Amino acid sequence: METLSVALGSRTYPIHIGAGILAAAELYRPHLGGGAAAIVTNAVVAPLYLQRVKKALGGMRITEVVVADGEQAKSWQTLNQIFDALLNGRCGRDTLVIALGGGVVGDLAGFAAAVYQRGVPFIQVPTTLLSQVDSSVGGKTAINHPLGKNMIGAFHQPLAVISDVAALDTLPDRELRSGLAEVIKHGFALDASFVDWLESNVEKILRREHGALGYAIRRSCELKARIVAADERETGERALLNFGHTFGHAIEAGAGYGTWLHGEAVAAGMVMAAELSSLMGQL
Amino acid sequence: METLSVALGSRTYPIHIGAGILAAAELYRPHLGGGAAAIVTNAVVAPLYLQRVKKALGGMRITEVVVADGEQAKSWQTLNQIFDALLNGRCGRDTLVIALGGGVVGDLAGFAAAVYQRGVPFIQVPTTLLSQVDSSVGGKTAINHPLGKNMIGAFHQPLAVISDVAALDTLPDRELRSGLAEVIKHGFALDASFVDWLESNVEKILRREHGALGYAIRRSCELKARIVAADERETGERALLNFGHTFGHAIEAGAGYGTWLHGEAVAAGMVMAAELSSLMGQL
Numbered sequence: 001m002e003t004l005s006v007a008l009g010s011r012t013y014p015i016h017i018g019a020g021i022l023a024a025a026e027l028y029r030p031h032l033g034g035g036a037a038a039i040v041t042n043a044v045v046a047p048l049y050l051q052r053v054k055k056a057l058g059g060m061r062i063t064e065v066v067v068a069d070g071e072q073a074k075s076w077q078t079l080n081q082i083f084d085a086l087l088n089g090r091c092g093r094d095t096l097v098i099a100l101g102g103g104v105v106g107d108l109a110g111f112a113a114a115v116y117q118r119g120v121p122f123i124q125v126p127t128t129l130l131s132q133v134d135s136s137v138g139g140k141t142a143i144n145h146p147l148g149k150n151m152i153g154a155f156h157q158p159l160a161v162i163s164d165v166a167a168l169d170t171l172p173d174r175e176l177r178s179g180l181a182e183v184i185k186h187g188f189a190l191d192a193s194f195v196d197w198l199e200s201n202v203e204k205i206l207r208r209e210h211g212a213l214g215y216a217i218r219r220s221c222e223l224k225a226r227i228v229a230a231d232e233r234e235t236g237e238r239a240l241l242n243f244g245h246t247f248g249h250a251i252e253a254g255a256g257y258g259t260w261l262h263g264e265a266v267a268a269g270m271v272m273a274a275e276l277s278s279l280m281g282q283l
Numbered sequence: 284m285e286t287l288s289v290a291l292g293s294r295t296y297p298i299h300i301g302a303g304i305l306a307a308a309e310l311y312r313p314h315l316g317g318g319a320a321a322i323v324t325n326a327v328v329a330p331l332y333l334q335r336v337k338k339a340l341g342g343m344r345i346t347e348v349v350v351a352d353g354e355q356a357k358s359w360q361t362l363n364q365i366f367d368a369l370l371n372g373r374c375g376r377d378t379l380v381i382a383l384g385g386g387v388v389g390d391l392a393g394f395a396a397a398v399y400q401r402g403v404p405f406i407q408v409p410t411t412l413l414s415q416v417d418s419s420v421g422g423k424t425a426i427n428h429p430l431g432k433n434m435i436g437a438f439h440q441p442l443a444v445i446s447d448v449a450a451l452d453t454l455p456d457r458e459l460r461s462g463l464a465e466v467i468k469h470g471f472a473l474d475a476s477f478v479d480w481l482e483s484n485v486e487k488i489l490r491r492e493h494g495a496l497g498y499a500i501r502r503s504c505e506l507k508a509r510i511v512a513a514d515e516r517e518t519g520e521r522a523l524l525n526f527g528h529t530f531g532h533a534i535e536a537g538a539g540y541g542t543w544l545h546g547e548a549v550a551a552g553m554v555m556a557a558e559l560s561s562l563m564g565q566l
Contacts, residue, residue: 076359087430115398118425118436119516142401147370153401154437233402 002218006137007229008157015136015161015221019210022100022125022164023052031123031159034094038063038086040109041100042073045127048170053100053125063089067108071257074104074144082112093117096159102128102175103135103262107153110141114156124158127167129179129213130263133186133220136161138228138238149249149257155233163221165213173206178263180205181244183220185270189243190223244270285501289420290512291440298419298444298504302493305383305408305447306335314406314442317377321346321369323392324383325356328410331453336383336408346372350391354540357387357427365395376400379442385411385458386418386545390436393424397439407441410450412462412496413546416469416503419444421511421521432532432540438516446504448496456489461546463488464527466503468553472526473506527553 001018016027028037037060041050046066054062065085067078086095097120099109106124113122126132142153168176180202187195197219198205204212224241231238248269252260260268284301299310311320320343324333329349337345348368350361369378380403382392389407396405409415425436451459463485470478480502481488487495507524514521531552535543543551 076363080359083428083435084430087428087434111398115394115435115437117434118423118438140401145366145370147367151370151400152366152398154398155401 002214004218004222004225006157006221006225008139008232011139011157013158013160015163015225017132017163017165017214017218017221019166019214020164021162022049022127022167023056024162025056025058027160027162028056028096028098028123031096031121032057032060034092034096034121036061036063036091036094037096037098038065038089038091039098039100040065040067040082040105040112042067042069042102042105044069045101045105049100049125049127049167053098063091063095067105069104071104071144071262074108074142076143078108079112079143082108083116086112086116091116091120093120095120097122098125099123099158100125100127101131102126103131106131106135107141107150108143110139110156110158111143111153114141114154119156121159122156124161126161126163128171129168129176129217130182131179132163132165132168132217133179134182134224136163137221137224139232144257149253163217165210165217168208168213174261174264176206176208178261178267180216181263181267181270183216185241185243185266186220186223188270189240190227191219194219194223244268244273247272285497287501287505287508289440289504289508291422291515294422294440296441296443298446298508300415300446300448300497300500300504302449302497303447304445305332305410305450306339307445308339308341310443310445311339311381311406314379314404315340315343317375317379317404319344319346319374319377320379320381321348321372321374322381322383323348323350323365323388323395325350325352325385325388327352328384328388332383332408332410332450336381346374346378350388352387354387354427354545357391357425359426361391362395362426365391366399369395369399374399374403376403378403380405381408382406382441383408383410384414385409386414389414389418390424390433391426393422393439393441394426394436397424397437402439404442405439407444409444409446411454412451412459412500413465414462415446415448415451415500416462417465417507419446420504420507422515427540432536446500448493448500451491451496457544457547459489459491461544461550463499464546464550464553466499468524468526468549469503469506471553472523473510474502477502477506527551527556530555 097113139157142150145151248265251265380396422440425433428434531548534548
């Protein structure tokens, strides 16, 4: 297992990366002071990993919330499903919220944690490549509004991120490729030598070799963490990470959310941005 | 006009107290950098004060949101009414939200500002005694959930508070007395000499003499600000301010929200807490 740090002063937190670590009790234990936890996950991830995380939490009082899969779930309705479960489970301000799943679960559970009783602690256990390299770094949480994506949200940093590369063994191929687009984006935007490494190792990644995946995740997180540390609230430099996202969001919205995966739209968006930039250079 | 400061490091903000100041353009101007503002108010306050605040903002692009009056409005539905208006008004991340009204409007608009596009700046213009002495200090914002009051919210400090004592001229007598209960609570909990002053000046306050009201508001805010500065997120000392609120919340919930005013319930709650404490002392 490797651990890197997202440097944000009093909100600094570790990202642990390794195979099988979502079942590692010692990674949760330091954050369980309140004696209660709530696991938010979805209908696809729950059958695969929920029992293993519960076992790692030992004999704690645990509230489970299983939401629907997909971008449609980033809604008021699902957020209220989480609040209802937390309140019915008598979760207090010391409850640890654990987000177990991809970007949608992380954004939803993170935002729920940001505003439940004015803020409770949370941990991210991302189970997709996209969420391991992107949404788990930087504390952006949100839900969608019918008039716009991610319009309602908060900056709420997790206490820790537990990125299990073995969880990617069960990820559909299309989602693996979608996540890889954000990895490549970090290279294009911030580190040319990482792009070279990716070109040489893309086959290993697509074969899901844990070593290559682990390095790709770690390097992506390092690159993004450096930007986030300098500009937590996206007033300047952090906008660099939006490379490919202007066209990408337009593609997602135009096609209807869920038709294109986020990474697919970003990949096409990067090509369009590069072509536009090349056209502008010829003027 | 008097100005005091709530000391919260980079989130330090001024509270201005005076007669007629909700129309003072110079108090808004320093915070209007983004060039757009959204005023959130309610159906009772809008006819009385909305035009004067709009005039003070000069020729700005202004989005108006008029919500229903009363505690019932601290709901998802009303919050979404605000989000819809902000999005339809094409309000960006630099929009200044202005909460014009009592505690419900302040809590709602403050929470909307906390999470709209992950946080936009806001100013409180409290128009009730209760909101001038209580909710305008400390940045607590929230809405209610069917299973509990103030269950969903955020700590989001305003850029400034503009407390106009002349706005209290139009406040129903019952609400004036409800606000006075929180003023007295600050005295009981934190400053016995302020209780003496209140006993000597209660008639002036009930006659709404601006001088006496101004002093009562200023002293209440000073007392609360000192506690909030030491314990912004209510992990310890700030709980002192909950004197009377345990029984008070039970009374409000038991009778159905809106039947008892908040200050009325707190006043009764303080008597019950004092009696309980006296009984415990006899054991």
